[in-house]
Amino acid sequence: MADIAVMGHGVVGSGVMEVLTEHFDSISRRAKEDIHVKYILDLLDFPGLPYSGRFIKDFQVILNDPDVKIVVEVMGGLHPAFDYVKACLENGKSVVTSNKELVAAKGAELLSIAQKNNLNFLFEASVGGGIPIIRPISQCLAANEVGEIAGILNGTTNFILTKMNRDGLGFSEALKLAQELGYAERNPSADIEGADACRKICILASLAFGTHVYPESVTTEGITKITPADMGYAKTWGGVIKLIGQVKQLENGKIHIMVAPMFVSRDSQLSNVDDEFNGILVRGDATGDVVFYGKGAGKLPTASAVVADVIDCVKHFKARKYLFWEDAKPDYVASIEEVPQDVFLRVNGRNSSKSYCEDSDTVFHQAEAAFEGTGFAAPVRLIRKDEEPGEVGLTVSRLTRRELDSLVQKLSDQGLTVENRIKISEY
């Protein structure tokens, strides 16, 4: 019998208990041992549960019990999760976590402690919820050089964007709906500002390329500025707007990594990843594109990924799983300024300091003029249904951020306002 402890009895923690209880027989068969939860650590009381007697409030009980060789951390947040996990790994206990914030902020350090002590630190549930992605990248694709990863990594924003696209809702309305349905939290900023997606692409990048990428080093843009007008232009262009986290290895050894809402072509495997689902595209030199699709969050999907890691830990008490990356290197993340990108611009004849041009054709010609003599390809005009007077949609090709900034300035000088700029995805 393998004794384990579960730290945290929130949504995921209670899901872990549910999965371990309901699938006890098949899990024992797969782990080749019965898995017994000896302690559940939580500050709250949970009376009336069949396992209420196992709750404890003092982490030291877990740390000092030599029978507990595997600890599940599903508390979330950085502290005290980090301190507890570190103490476990330093004291001979393997750890399984679903905590993306922890892995993104402290992965290299914790993996290094685990390696030194010949223990496992597993976190399949930290990215993609119930979608197997950490293990496929580290194992199944072991014989590949993974060069690029791009994904829809946050279910909340994908739900919001799907509603905006399908039902024409504005951002605030769609967010409100998501909150009512439980897809968004009351404080949704980590989702809608892109921080959650950023942590996940950092974890995937660290894993695929072997060097820790900290979220602070990643240019991250949320979805709060996306409007129904942008959605309309994306439709005309032949796609949809999705919040994409992506990373690509460059020839100079650096990586190009970012999180931003992007136009995604209808031909892309990511374009029909809708509602609260996640989709992750992994581009390997031998396999080509492999895409993983499923529910990226939720109690049972996430819990089942945690439990799968626990089973793996039980089976590998002695043989450590290969899962490791080095700490961050300076200058490893390429400046986003330098990487040329196709971009959509929504321009308007409205300008606070100048007169209001209501004629879209005129606005387009003014915009075209701004490109003349720059050496950049001329902009391509998009026309959407219900276009406002003086509004123009444009796509521009292969401009660096710097080049784009100077063009936007030029447009502004001509009395035009760039209301939004949205990257066009390569995936």
Place this chain on the structure above:
Amino acid sequence: MADIAVMGHGVVGSGVMEVLTEHFDSISRRAKEDIHVKYILDLLDFPGLPYSGRFIKDFQVILNDPDVKIVVEVMGGLHPAFDYVKACLENGKSVVTSNKELVAAKGAELLSIAQKNNLNFLFEASVGGGIPIIRPISQCLAANEVGEIAGILNGTTNFILTKMNRDGLGFSEALKLAQELGYAERNPSADIEGADACRKICILASLAFGTHVYPESVTTEGITKITPADMGYAKTWGGVIKLIGQVKQLENGKIHIMVAPMFVSRDSQLSNVDDEFNGILVRGDATGDVVFYGKGAGKLPTASAVVADVIDCVKHFKARKYLFWEDAKPDYVASIEEVPQDVFLRVNGRNSSKSYCEDSDTVFHQAEAAFEGTGFAAPVRLIRKDEEPGEVGLTVSRLTRRELDSLVQKLSDQGLTVENRIKISEY
């Protein structure tokens, strides 16, 4: 250093050599040992290769070399592959194979020998080529009860159906194109008759539900009878035609398993798996639907899956991977006759023995009449572009094969011909 032998130097075998050579460093790092191919078994000579000196023609050399602890079988076919693999497993050598015919026909027997001898028998490459699917089902989804699997498992037929759908080609034209482009073999029957997809769904079913399913017990229908007219009706209905292999666990402990071309709704994650790609949907009780997408065949994708298994073998010389299923049980596969299904029927007023009704409306009313008094739901009419005179498309709901046969007989008695019947997928 780990010495291995590779049996077979065809497409996959030469791909395995390429992957092992080109990614030597990263593979050594991941396996924590250098992997060295000591022998390559092939009846042909391959002069001029950097590793030409390692070719042998006598299997006994491999069998009798105690240094070789892992053997890769990429010869294909049942004999002598089976005899060689069996001899390896009986003599202390783990085996990695890409041979779906072998696994589908002899999986239970070989897994049992591997288990007895504490060896690994791995076959990630046998289903889905470079898509990780065997390992995710057996490991990542270990904490789930997988209840259903449905997939587009054959790239050749998917390429053909995609061409028919997109470009309006007939089956023969599309097949010819697939052959010209190397997506179909000169003798394409294993693909187009569904045998290849059948082997793969058998392997997935065996793995997910723990009991071997032999291809002979699976009702299998190929795509040779699909016409552009059927494609047109599928479009009107709101979907496409795909060759689906599917298996579902029934409440009585049996499984419902089959391979057939089916109408797949545009809302399904399988509907936009196009060209030579594969897509596999796994429905778990905790995870919900998880979909894996990628190239299901090809030299490098398949070879990289083989090499990933080799790495796993090297890392697990002592700890056997959990991968096992029992031999087949009688009456385990439910008779397909008993399972109600939605079906599309293409009916025509043409009938060899009777007069030719050229009026589609009349034909539809005759068809409707056949349903009256049967207790079955009335058929729903589909109308396609360029419909032929007297042609009618119908969908009917929840009929067993037996019920459908009697209805088709009734239609025939009324002077109508059922030109094709195509199942409607639930996925």
